[in-house]
Amino acid sequence: MRRVSIALLFIFAGMAAAHAASEPQILWGVSDSGLEFGRGVIAERNYSVPDPRYYLAHGVGLIRIPFQIGRIQPTARGPLAPDIVSDLEKIIDEDHAAGAITVLDPHGYGFYNIDGKPHDILTDPAAAADYVDLMRRIAVTFGHDDVAIGLMNEPHAGDDADYGKIWNQAIAAIRQAGFRGVILVPHAHWSSAADITPRTPFSGNIVDPDHNWVLELHSYLDPDDTGTYRKPVGSSTIGAERLARAIAWSRQSGVRLFLGETGAPPDEAGLAAFRTMLAEISSAPDAFWGVAVWGAGAWWKPDYPMRLDPIAGVARPQFVALENVMTPEILYFAKASGGPDIPVSIDIDGKKIGPAVMITAARSGPPQAVPVRLPLSPGLHVVHVQPAATAGGNTLYLVDSTWKGASDSGDSFGVVRRAGYSFRVEVPASQPKDLHHSGQ
Structure with a gap:
């Protein structure tokens, strides 16, 4: 058989990418942990700084960076912490050089820290105003084309209609700051994907002057959908089933989805369900803007069920499964x-x-x-x-x-x-x- 050289394969792959540019593409990636860990201000002692190079070298198109709100903005209405800004800018530059987008994820669960204590942005007007100020500062500081801004990780103290009013204030502040990129709007109730269906649609009533937002959902494979994996995965189709109705809603509403967190344990049942779910996602590029698999980061212990970083130089099977779907x-x-x-x-x-x-x-x-x-x-x-x-x-x-x-x-x-x-x-x-x- 006539074989094609490696150099030409890269050329042909580029031709394929150009040919498919007009079709919607899914951004496949990982959540890289570290800046959301621990308490304190000393890097590599109280928290770790994510290093995305391993994942970028393997071709991911998206790196999601969770960070504590109180860590990036130590004082309400005050400037962003220079060391955290520097860390994020370095990560963004590395991602951009590799052709990947960085997702900035305020890991606050619907709360804003005031004097080190979390305050509910739904019930505390001062906390809500401080939160909107934070989002404006993030947009001013990181308003690049290669960045997507998440509004909040897993809010859960109210419903989407309640949160939607605050999200709209944050979106207005972000757009007024000049950011034109994608904004990730979280679903309430811990962002559970299983909630969103054509019969129970997202009710946030989002107003974005740029019409450039996607809905962030999370979904895991254990029986209670928490990602703790205290109980084993019970079905090879559970992940696909939990996403199916959200996909139907996306197609009905025209709003694309960001699966901001998902992951699986490395056992046979977990991997089977993970592969089935990834196949379901890959068949719906019209519905999915991106996917971030949990959990990358050097501080996850070897026995953590969703660890993605290699162990003793050996790639984790969950990441191999992701590679298989993101590299056609x-x-x-x-x-x-x-x-x-x-x-x-x-x-x-x-x-x-x-x-x-x-x-x-x-x-x-x-x-x-x-x-x-x-x-x-x-x-x-x-x-x-x-x-x-x-x-x-x-x-x-x-x-x-x-x-x-x-x-x-x-x-x-x-x-x-x-x-x-x-x-x-x-x-x-x-x-x-x-x-x-x-x-x-």
Whole structure:
């Protein structure tokens, strides 16, 4: 089989990204903990400073940074803490250089600290005003295109209609400060995704002059949906089920979702449910703006069930599952030189993967990369490539694939004729993917 060089693979991947730029894309990433830890002001003693380099090197597109409100603004209405600002600016610069966006997450649960004590922003007008001042200062300080601003982590003392009034004040202050980027509006009740359905819609009545906000939801896989994993995951479909109605609401309302927290333990049941949930998300790019998996950060102990940082240099299986979904497989196509462009559709196990793709690359040049953003569960799967009826008898070639294990002594991977071309992908439970193919 004619193989493609590594250098060309990067070029083709870039071509694929450009081709798909008009389609909604999910920002896959992690929550990197540290600035929300502990009490005190001494870095690496009272708290840790997140280091996103491991995750950026593995291609994540989003780094969510939780931080204590009292740590970033020690005094109400006062300036932001210079050391925390410096830490965040360094992280933002690193993320930006790697092509990732930074999510700033005030980890306050609906409260603002006054003199070291939490005050409910729903019942304390002074705390609410101080909170709005904080959000304005965050927008002024970090108002970059490569930053998204979260309004609050997991508020839970009231409902969305109550909080919506304060969120609108904060949004107005953020926009007046000149920030034009995405604002993440939290759902009340600990941001539980299972609450949001077409019958029980988000009731925050959000007003954003820029119309550039998404709804932040959280969802875990244990029976009580807390992420403590005191009890094991009971169903491989629990995560997908908890998100299904929120996805339906998103499509009905036109508001995209940010799954700001989710995660799984590394046991077989947890990983099965995690992979199923990620597959469900990846099939709904129209509904999801981004995903941040919990929990990255060097201070999570090795026995913490959702730890994402490597242990003794070995990648955690939860992060491997995330890598598998955020890095798509790629099919490489070419048409006959001099022939017309050919629309082609891709099905996996009988399910169409996105709209038809127009193949414009001629066989005389580099092939065209087409990403396949559906992760495959362990087992045997059938991939079918079908040219549109309008292609007539024009010849289309499937030149290569990033699914590993293919071998072919011929000049091309397969000639895609009118009846299409099918090949099988066998995904073992814990081994690299293998590929077998058969023309039709």
